[in-house]
Amino acid sequence: MALDRSEGLAETARALAAGEVTSRALVERTLARIEASQGTLNAFRIVRAEAALAEADAADRQPASPGARKPLLGVPVAVKDDMDVAGEPTAFGCCGEFPPVAEDGEAVRRLRAAGAVIIGKTNTCEFGQWPFTEGPAFGATRNPWSTEHTPGGSSGGSAAAVAAGLVPAALGSDGAGSVRIPAAWTHLVGIKPQRGRVSTWPRGESFQGITVNGTLARTVADAALLLDAASGNHAQDPHQPPHLDVSGAVGRDPGRLRIALSLKPPFTAVPARLLPEVRTRVVELAERLAALGHFVEEADPPYGQIGLTFVPRATAGIAERVGEAPFPALLDRRTRDAARLGRLLGGAPLRAARRAETALHRRIGSFFTSYDVVLAPTTAAPPPPIGALLELSGFATDRAMIAACPYAWPWNVLGWPGVNVPAGFTPDGLPVGAQLLGPANSEPLLVQVAAQLEAELRWAEKWPSPPLTARSAAA
Numbered sequence: 001m002a003l004d005r006s007e008g009l010a011e012t013a014r015a016l017a018a019g020e021v022t023s024r025a026l027v028e029r030t031l032a033r034i035e036a037s038q039g040t041l042n043a044f045r046i047v048r049a050e051a052a053l054a055e056a057d058a059a060d061r062q063p064a065s066p067g068a069r070k071p072l073l074g075v076p077v078a079v080k081d082d083m084d085v086a087g088e089p090t091a092f093g094c095c096g097e098f099p100p101v102a103e104d105g106e107a108v109r110r111l112r113a114a115g116a117v118i119i120g121k122t123n124t125c126e127f128g129q130w131p132f133t134e135g136p137a138f139g140a141t142r143n144p145w146s147t148e149h150t151p152g153g154s155s156g157g158s159a160a161a162v163a164a165g166l167v168p169a170a171l172g173s174d175g176a177g178s179v180r181i182p183a184a185w186t187h188l189v190g191i192k193p194q195r196g197r198v199s200t201w202p203r204g205e206s207f208q209g210i211t212v213n214g215t216l217a218r219t220v221a222d223a224a225l226l227l228d229a230a231s232g233n234h235a236q237d238p239h240q241p242p243h244l245d246v247s248g249a250v251g252r253d254p255g256r257l258r259i260a261l262s263l264k265p266p267f268t269a270v271p272a273r274l275l276p277e278v279r280t281r282v283v284e285l286a287e288r289l290a291a292l293g294h295f296v297e298e299a300d301p302p303y304g305q306i307g308l309t310f311v312p313r314a315t316a317g318i319a320e321r322v323g324e325a326p327f328p329a330l331l332d333r334r335t336r337d338a339a340r341l342g343r344l345l346g347g348a349p350l351r352a353a354r355r356a357e358t359a360l361h362r363r364i365g366s367f368f369t370s371y372d373v374v375l376a377p378t379t380a381a382p383p384p385p386i387g388a389l390l391e392l393s394g395f396a397t398d399r400a401m402i403a404a405c406p407y408a409w410p411w412n413v414l415g416w417p418g419v420n421v422p423a424g425f426t427p428d429g430l431p432v433g434a435q436l437l438g439p440a441n442s443e444p445l446l447v448q449v450a451a452q453l454e455a456e457l458r459w460a461e462k463w464p465s466p467p468l469t470a471r472s473a474a475a
Contacts (some may be wrong), residue, residue, distance in 0.1 A: 001088040005311075006094055008168045008169070008217065008218055008219060008221075009072070009077075009168040009169040009222035009225050009226060010219075010221055010222055011076060011168075011362060012017075012075050013071060013072055013073070013075050013225075016059075016073060016074045016075065016263055016264075017069055017073070020182075022056070022060050023055075023059040023060050023074025023075075023117060024056045024057055024060055026056070026076055026362070027052050027055075027056040027076050027117055027119065028053070030052075030119055030153075030166065031047065031052070031119070031122050033164075033165070033166045034047055034119070034120065034320045034430070036168050037164055039153070040141050040142065040147060041110045041141065041144060041147070041164055041166075042123065042138065042139055042140060042141045042142060042157075042160075043122055043123060043141055043157045043158075043160040043162050043166060044078070044120045044121065044122055044123065044157060044161065045081045045091065045120075045121050045123050045124075045138055045157065046081065046085075046088055046089070046120050046121040047119070047120040047135075048085070048088065048119060048307055048376065049119075051087065051118075051377045052076065052118065052297070053118045055117040055118070056074060056076075056117050057106050057163075059073050059074035059105045059115060059117065060074065062115075062446050069087050069115075069475070070114050070115030071114050071115065071225070071228075071229055071363030072111070072114040072115045072225075073114075073115030073437055074115060074420075075115070075116050075166055075168065076116075076117045076119040076170070077111065077116045077117070077118065077168070077170060077226065078118070078121070078144040078157075078158055078161050078162075078166075078167045078168055078170040079107075079108055079118060079121055079158075079170065080121065080124050080158050080170070080171055080172045080173055081093065081121040081122060081123065081155075082106055082124060082128055083107060083121070083123050083155070083171065083173075084101045084104055084105035084108065084175055084202065085101070085104060085105075085108050085118055086100075086103050086104045086108075087100050088100055088103060088121060088181065089101070090121075091128070091137065091161050092124065092321070093123070093126040093135055093154070093167045094126055094127070094130065094136060094325060094330065094331065095135075095136055095137040095327060095330040095331075095426050096137075096327035097189060097343070098326065103202075103420075105199075105200075105202060106199035106200075106201035106202075106233070106234045107171060107198050107199055107200070107201075107213050107393070109183075110199075110229065110230050110231070110232050111171070111179070111229055111230055114229035120385065122155070122156075122158040122160075122170060122172075123138050123141045123156060123158025124153065124154045124155060124156065124157060124254055125154045125156070126331065126332050126335050127318055127321045127322075127335060128154035128173060128175055128211070129154065129334070129335065129338065130153050130156075130389065130397065130401060131148060131150075131152050131153045131177065131379075131389075131401055131404060132156065132181075132388075132389050132390070133151060133152070133153040133154065133156025133160075133433055134150070134386065134387070134389075134390050135332070135390075139385050140387070141157050141160050142386060142464050143160065143185065143186060143187065143383055144160055144164040144464040145186065145187065145429065145430065145431055145464040146383075146429065146430060147386075148385055148386060149185075149383040149384065149386060149430060150185070150384060150385070150386055150388075151163070151185055151383065151384075152181040152186065152383055153178060153181065153182060153184045154172075154173070154175075154178040155172025155173060155178050155182050155190075155216065156175070156182045158170035158171065158172040158182070158216050159172070159182035159183060159188055159190075159216050160182075160186065161240065162188055162216050162217060163187060163188055163218075164464065165325040165368075168217065168222060169215060169216065169218075169223065169225075170215070170216050170217075170226075171213055171214070171215060171226070171230060171324055172190070172191075172214055172215070172216050173200075173206070173212065173213050173214065174192040174211075174213075174412065175207050175209055175210050175211035175317075175408060175412055176209065176210070176310075176408060176409040177192075177378070177379075177407070177408025178211075178341050179191070179192050179214040179215070179216060180378050180408050180420040180433070180435055181338075181378060181405055181420075182216070183378070183410060183420040183433060184378035184379055184420050184422075184423070184431065184432055184433025184434075184435075185382070185383040185430070185431055185432070185434070186382075186431055187422045187425075187431040187433075187459065187462060187464075188216050188217065188218060188422065189216070189217055189219060189220050189222075189223040189419065189420065189422070189454075190214060190215070190216050190223070190417070190419070190420040190433075191215045191223045191224070191227050191246075191417070191418075191419050191420075191443070191446075191447070192411065192412075192413070192417060192418045192420075193213075193214055193231070193417050193418075193443055194212075194415065194416060194417050194440060194441055194442075194443065195209060195212050195240045195241070195415030196212075196233065196237060196238075196239025196241050196415075197212070197227070197229045197241055197244075197417075198212065198213040198214065198227065198231055198232075199213070199232065199233050199234050199237050199441070200212065200213055200237075201233075201236070201237055201313050202234075202235040203233035203241070203291035204234075204236060204237055205238060206317070207313065207316075207317030207320075208313035208314075208316050208317045208319070208350065208353075208354070209239070209313065209415065210310070210311075210313050210314060210317070210356075210413060210415075211317070211412070212412075212415070213230065213368060214227070214270075215230070215463050216226045216405035218459075218460045219445050219454060219460045220250055220419075220421075220450045221247065221251075221451070221452045223342050223419075223447075224246040224247040224250050224443075224447050225247050226274060227246050227443070228247045239415070241440075241441055244441065244444060245444070246443045246444055246447055247412050248444075249443075249444035249445070249447050249448050250447050250448070250451045251388045251451055252448050254445055254449055254452070255294065256294055257294045257374050257449065258294075258295050258301040258370065259286070259289055259295065259296045259297075259371065259373045259375055260296075260298070260300070260367070260370075260371040260373070260374045260375065261282075261283070261286045261296055261297065261298045261299070261375050261376075262298070262300045262374050262375065263279065263282070263283075263298065263376070263377065264300045265406035265407060266406065266407070266409075266410050267303060267304070267306075267307060268305065268307060268402045268406050269402075270398070270399045270403070272402050272403050272406035273403070273411040274380045275380060277377065277427060277432070278377055278380060278382065278423075278426075278432045279377070281423040281424040281434070282376070282377045282425075282432075282434045284423070284424065285421070285423050285434050286375055286455065287423070288453060288456055288457070289375065289449070289453070292426070292456070296335065296375070299367075299371065301374060301410075302363055302364060302366075303410055304360075304363065306360060306410050306413055307409075308353070308356075309352075309356045309357065310353075310410075310413050311345065312342075312345040312346070312349040312350040312352075312407055313350065313353050313413070314338075314342075315339070315341045315342030315345055316340050316343075316345060316346040316350050317342070317362060318335065318338045318342050318383070319338075319339040319341075319342030319343045320337065320342075321339075322335060322339035323339075334393075334394040334397055337394045338394070343466075356413070356414065357415075358402075360414060361414065361415065361440075364410075364414060365439055365440075368438070368439045372438070372445065373436055373437065373438055373445065373446065374436070374437040374438070374441075375434060375435075375436060375437075376407050376408050376434065376435050376437060377423075377432075377433075377434055377435070378408060378420045378423075378432070378433040378434055378435045379404055379405050379407065379408075379432065379433070380403065380404055380405065380406055380407065381403065381404040381405075382430040382431070383430055384404065384471075387394070388400070389401070407435070409436065411437055414436075415440075416437070416438060416440055416442070416445045417437075417438055417441070417442050417446055418435045418436065418437045418438075418446070419436045419443075419446045419447060419450050420433045420434070421434055421435075421436065421450050421453055421454070422457070433442055436449050436450055
């Protein structure tokens with residue numbers, strides 16, 4: 001038996017455990033799908049064909065002892081190319097030849113400990129800065145729902161790979177929505193967990209703590225399963241939240257919740273407007289939640305001037321990366337400009353931004369004495385066409401990003417969990433999403449609500465038509 005592309009992470013793991021399929025057969029099928037789609041979707045920067053087959057053979061040789069079986073034994077998954085995989089370079093979207101790293105990052109190490117086969121590393125824009133996945137280092141990654149449009153970013157390669165059925169799930173990272181935005185624009189579930197839930201080691205903090213590693217999958221259960229497999233900390237991680245069984249929460253009744261529908265974008269320095277075709281889909285989700293018995297009303301968290309704390313952290317993080325880059329002359333001019341700003345803001349403004357987080361936790365945390373969950377748009381607009389933002393100036397890029405994606409980044413400042421769920425499609429057939437947001441360590445509650453919506457809407461049954469070049473491999 002060879003699993004169809006519609007089989008998700010949990011079903012693939014079950015079939016492997018039952019002996020219905022071998023890991024080698026699955027990896028061979030996955031490699032064929034990637035090869036057939038790469039010229040169209042371009043989801044991968046690195047494909048570990050030989051290494052993945054060796055890992056699959058090793059998984060197939062492990063004794064079949066159900067009680068001790070690793071949860072993802074033999075399952076092929078992908079990781080974003082900002083994560084270290086031993087023996088592979090970590091270019092993080094940049095041009096140039098990078099040396100292979102010696103050790104797995106902690107998240108990858110934990111996936112391997114769970115038995116997963118790392119099939120490859122997915123494309124991301126330069127240092128993960130933008131909500132599109134394009135650049136001179138690797139070209140453009142395209143959206144399986146419409147190859148004329150971006151899958152989003154910066155975890156666009158991971159999103160495209162999962163949405164097209166190349167892999168059942170993938171890791172991404174989220175510094176201003178970089179898991180949730182591509183999940184929204186490719187009809188996926190995307191979990192941005194609590195800061196520290198999935199280690200970013202060998203960096204104790206990534207981009208001054210605003211970036212976390214998260215998961216993309218077609219179902220809530222699969223996204224939660226990958227999250228649990230990757231969760232955990234290196235001994236030197238500065239953020240070590242309490243252990244949670246997120247998978248165990250899927251399917252549990254959350255009870256009647258108080259849900260705030262927040263449609264107003266947080267304050268930004270340039271205009272941002274929720275487009276009607278997105279607003280309609282998010283309001284429909286709110287109505288669905290009310291029909292499920294939850295109390296839903298419009299209310300906005302007291303964000304205040306939270307944006308003033310985001311910019312120093314984000315740009316200082318870029319400055320750190322640029323300072324380590326082996327080929328700085330090859331970097332995008334917007335990256336170099338952002339790094340210069342980050343160096344200016346890296347002293348007192350950065351320290352003030354970091355200190356402000358405690359006050360923000362208190363102020364915005366007080367909102368959760370009145371509400372249990374926030375429902376908000378993930379983006380203000382559907383995915384833009386390929387190339388729409390690639391050649392813009394730095395200021396024009398920032399304006400375009402804020403106009404399209406003003407909703408996700410505050411939760412990166414707070415370090416709290418958020419889950420994108422598919423909200424449907426625009427009249428043109430482009431996917432859009434909504435995010436469920438909660439306070440610290442609220443992943444179990446958020447996935448309970450997400451799973452309720454999934455049971456009603458059955459979004460995993462909807463698939464993009466595979467590109468013509470991928471049809472033979474996807475059969």
